[in-house]
Amino acid sequence: MLEQIDENPDIPVKAVQEQFQRQFAIGISRMKAYRAKKLAKKHVEGDYVEQYALLREYANELIQQNPGTTVKIEVEAGPDPGNNTRQFRRIYVCLAALKQGFKALGRDFLGLDGAFMKGPFPGQILTAVGVDSNNGIYPVAYAIVESENKDSWMWFLELLGADLDIGSNSNFTFISDRQKGILPAITRLFPCAEHRYCLRHIHENMKVSFKGDLYKEMLWKCAAATTIPEFTLAMDELKAFNKKAHLWLSKIPPLHWTRAHFSGRAVSDILLNNMCEVYNGKIVEGRDKPIISSLEYIREYLMRRIVTVLNVIENSEGLLTPKATEMFDKIKQDATHYHVQWNGGDHYQVSGKPNSARVVNLAARTCSCRGWEVTGMPCRHAVAALWEKAATGGRVGALESWVHPVYTMDRWKLVYSFKVNPINGRTLWAKIQLPTTIVPPKHHTQVGRPKKLRKRSAIELEELTQSGRLSKKQTKAACTKCKNTGHNSRICKGQAEAGTSATAGKSGKRAKVMKPGKGGN
Incomplete structure (x- = not known):
C-alpha cells in the first residue's frame, strides 16, 4: 500500500491508515477465535500430553466394561534407570465383541493397513478389517504404533494371532499393499497363510512405467481369470502387446494377485483392500485427536456400527x-x-x-x-x-x-449378536498404582501448518478435475428407475423390461x- 502511495500521491494517507487498522483488527479477532477454539477443543478432547499419563486407567476401564478385551501397552525406558517416566511406544486394542463376532463369522480373511495420525505426536494406526456375511466391513483390531515397519507389524500380528487363534501353520488369508514392513512380518509369523496383494497398489506401481487404460484393462483381465488356462491366455495377450510390461508383472508371483491361484479358504474372491480404505475413511476425524480421544472415537464408531447393522438385519428377510x-x-x-x-x-x-x-x-x-x-x-x-x-x-x-x-442371515445375526459396551468417564476410572508415568513419544514439531488431508495417489491426481473432485470420465451412470447404464431417469423408456425377461x-x-x-x- 505504501508503494502505491509513492506511485500515486493522490491516495490519502488517512484511507491507508484506516485500511491497515481494519486488517489489523481482523487479524486480532482471528487470533482470538483460534485461541478460543483451541481452549474449547482442549477442554472437550483433553490435553495431548496429559492423556498419555491416563492410558493405563483407560485400558483398565475398557477391560472392566468389556470382559475378554485385549489391551497391550508398550513403553520405553529412558537412559536414566532411576527416572520414574516411561515413554509411550505402542498400544493394541481388540474388543471382546469383535473378537467373538469374527470367530463366529467363520471367514478366515482379513485386510491389513496403516494410516497416519495427524496430531502433534507421530504415529500410525494399524488396523485389521474382515468382511462380514453381507460383504460389509468388520473391524477386528487396531493399534497405535510409532511407525509402519517390520517390527511394529510383527508386534501387531503376534497379538492379533493370539486373539484370533491363528497359529504359525494356519491357512489364513490376508490382503494388504506391498509395504516393506508387512511382507516379511506375515512370511515369518504365518508361513502357511495366503497373502493377497491389493491390485490397486500393483496398478499404481505398474503405472509408473506403463501408462494408459489398456494396461489397466489387461491387468484386471489377468487378475480376474479364475482358471490357469484363462490366466495364461491373458498374460500372453499382455506379452504380445508389451514384452516389458509382461516381464514386470511376471516378477510378482500370481499366487498373490490372481483369482486363478486363490484357494477357497477365504470364501471370497476380493482383489482390492477396500475394506481397510472404507474403515480408514470412517475414523479419519479421530486421527488428529489426543490419544485416548482417538481410541474412544474408534470404539464409539464400532459400537454405533453394530447398532446400525442390527437395524438393517431387522428389516431384512430371506435365507x-x-x-x-x-x-x-x-x-x-x-x-x-x-x-x-x-x-x-x-x-x-x-x-x-x-x-x-x-x-x-x-x-x-x-x-x-x-x-x-x-x-x-x-x-x-x-x-x-x-x-x-x-x-x-x-x-x-x-x-x-x-x-x-x-x-446366511443366521450367520449374520450371530456375528452381530456380540455388543461393544460403553465405558464410564475418566472421573470414575480406577486409579492404577504404579511407580512410573507414561509420557508422550519424542517429536520435533515441523514448520508450517499441520497437514490434514491424506496424500493422493498418482492415479487419483490424474483423475482429479479442476474443482478438486474425481472425474467421472469413462464411467457409466446408472438409471435410478431401471438400474441399467447408458441413460438416466429423465429419459428412461422402460429399458428394465428387457433385462427381466x-x-x-x-x-x-x-x-x-x-x-x-x-x-x-
Whole structure:
C-alpha cells in the first residue's frame, strides 16, 4: 500500500491508515477465535500430553466394561534407570465383541493397513478389517504404533494371532499393499497363510512405467481369470502387446494377485483392500485427536456400527443376506442362458458359448470354472446344473441352501449378536498404582501448518478435475428407475423390461436352451 502511495500521491494517507487498522483488527479477532477454539477443543478432547499419563486407567476401564478385551501397552525406558517416566511406544486394542463376532463369522480373511495420525505426536494406526456375511466391513483390531515397519507389524500380528487363534501353520488369508514392513512380518509369523496383494497398489506401481487404460484393462483381465488356462491366455495377450510390461508383472508371483491361484479358504474372491480404505475413511476425524480421544472415537464408531447393522438385519428377510441375495439373483439370471447335459450321476456338462463347456460336480460342490470353489456361492454353471437335477426328479431343495453358510442371515445375526459396551468417564476410572508415568513419544514439531488431508495417489491426481473432485470420465451412470447404464431417469423408456425377461429359472424350472449367439462362457 505504501508503494502505491509513492506511485500515486493522490491516495490519502488517512484511507491507508484506516485500511491497515481494519486488517489489523481482523487479524486480532482471528487470533482470538483460534485461541478460543483451541481452549474449547482442549477442554472437550483433553490435553495431548496429559492423556498419555491416563492410558493405563483407560485400558483398565475398557477391560472392566468389556470382559475378554485385549489391551497391550508398550513403553520405553529412558537412559536414566532411576527416572520414574516411561515413554509411550505402542498400544493394541481388540474388543471382546469383535473378537467373538469374527470367530463366529467363520471367514478366515482379513485386510491389513496403516494410516497416519495427524496430531502433534507421530504415529500410525494399524488396523485389521474382515468382511462380514453381507460383504460389509468388520473391524477386528487396531493399534497405535510409532511407525509402519517390520517390527511394529510383527508386534501387531503376534497379538492379533493370539486373539484370533491363528497359529504359525494356519491357512489364513490376508490382503494388504506391498509395504516393506508387512511382507516379511506375515512370511515369518504365518508361513502357511495366503497373502493377497491389493491390485490397486500393483496398478499404481505398474503405472509408473506403463501408462494408459489398456494396461489397466489387461491387468484386471489377468487378475480376474479364475482358471490357469484363462490366466495364461491373458498374460500372453499382455506379452504380445508389451514384452516389458509382461516381464514386470511376471516378477510378482500370481499366487498373490490372481483369482486363478486363490484357494477357497477365504470364501471370497476380493482383489482390492477396500475394506481397510472404507474403515480408514470412517475414523479419519479421530486421527488428529489426543490419544485416548482417538481410541474412544474408534470404539464409539464400532459400537454405533453394530447398532446400525442390527437395524438393517431387522428389516431384512430371506435365507441370505441382502447383498448375497442380490449377487445370487444375478447368477440365477445368467444361468438361464446355459444348456445342461447330465451323465446320470453327480456330474453335469454346462455349455454356453462354443468351446466353453464347464463340468459341475454337485456332490463335491465344485465347477471347473472355480467360481463356486473360490467364493462359496454356486456359479451360473452350478445353478443351471441344479435346475437340471430338479427337472429330472432329483432332490435339490432351495437353491440358497447350496450357498456357503457364511452368507446366511443366521450367520449374520450371530456375528452381530456380540455388543461393544460403553465405558464410564475418566472421573470414575480406577486409579492404577504404579511407580512410573507414561509420557508422550519424542517429536520435533515441523514448520508450517499441520497437514490434514491424506496424500493422493498418482492415479487419483490424474483423475482429479479442476474443482478438486474425481472425474467421472469413462464411467457409466446408472438409471435410478431401471438400474441399467447408458441413460438416466429423465429419459428412461422402460429399458428394465428387457433385462427381466429371462427369469424362468428362479422358480425352479429347467434351464432354457441357449439361443445361438447368446450366453456366456
